[in-house]
Amino acid sequence: MHIHICLVSAQLLANYIPIRMDKPDQVHLVSSAAMQRNGMTARFQRMLQAQQIETIIHPDMPDSFIAAIHEYALELQETIKATATDAQITLNITGGNKLMMLGMLEIFRPDVQRIIYTDTANNVIECLHDNTNEPLEAVLAIPEYLLAYGATYRKAASDDQAWQIRIGQRKPSTKYLALHAQELAGLIGTLNFLANNALSDNGEVLVTPQQQLNDHPGGQWREALRKLAETQVFAWDGSKTITFGDAESARYVGGIWLEEYVYHIARDAQPDDVRTSVEITWDNSKNTRNELDVLITHNNRMLVIECKTLRLGRDFQKDSDILYKIDSLGADLKGLFGQTWLISAREPTSDMLDRASDRSIRILSPSQIKGLRQEILRWMIPA
Secondary structure, three states: OEEEEEEOOOOOHHHHHHHHHHOOOEEEEEOOHHHHHOOHHHHHHHHHHHOOOEEEEEOOOOOOOHHHHHHHHHHHHHHHHHHOOOOEEEEEOOOOOHHHHHHHHHHHHHHOOEEEEEEOOOOEEEEOOOOEEEEOOOOOOHHHHHHHOOEEEEEEHHHOHHHHHHHHHOHHHHHHHHHOOOOOHHHHHHHHHHHHHHEOOOOOOEOOOEEEOOOOOOHHHHHHHHHHHHOOOEEEOOOOEEEEOOHHHHHHHHHHHHHHHHHHHHHHOOOOEEEEEEEEEEOOEEEEEEEEEEEEEEOOEEEEEEEEOOOOOOOHHHHHHHHHHHHHHHHHHOOOOOEEEEEEOOOOOHHHHHHHHHOOEEEEOHHHHOOHHHHHHHHHOOO
């Protein structure tokens, strides 16, 4: 039998990643009262149970006074010895506080085969029993990553094969709008407005399919509309009238095209996992659902991307609401080494850029959309 012993802390992945790499038969979670109160222990148990790993919780480990920690560790050692006499034991000392880690190390060192410390900053596992290290393997898909931060993956548009076919059919339009976003800023704003007018308040029902442009379009606007019509996003005969066929097409014109473009580019970069229009619920609020535009995991890190086709920098309250949502969700999900990006199809103001920077949110402007693949690749393989 192979056993992992872990000290539970707020950063669950430092314990979870080695477990996913080693695939032990049994995991012993050693938890302080504080980790039980804040739900980390129960969350970690759910993650392991989802991988069908037998999990045993040892509650109420002291987090102060070394003598009390030693006594607790000695009792734990006897318990594990009595139930698993021939086990190969790995002690992961990454979690807990320093006293807990030292106390466990002193008591268990003679009786374990491996002692490890997960250095997530340098992407290695330090093996203290033989002074070696091994690289962390990329093991985390998006649903697992979300679980570690208190969110449950419910579904994503990208899970649906029929949806994959539809976005492939309109990919030429998607690519054209994204690569010409700077020149088409006025049209993008107009299409946002018309799509919103065509839909019900909740965006679920197409209520007014036929919409009117203010003028007969020419130049690049005309070319963009022609491409949208060719891919059957809407019907257009060259006049001022466009006619949406369904609510999904109107939502696409109203801004979903940018999410689809980011998804196409991210998928082509071949990260470990990428999904779009991801719906999640939270451990502390099962009835609250949030939708995230694009999530990417690679090398056990997460990139949270939000996409906006509205003009940023003209409505202070609306901009603040957007940044608050992105900052809040990103901080809750990305972890210590993840990032949050806002990709804008319309030029943000310097004030908006400054406020985003204060919240550690990176904004990619229309001119940077053309280089998105390179930006994602740089994130995937940091210097």
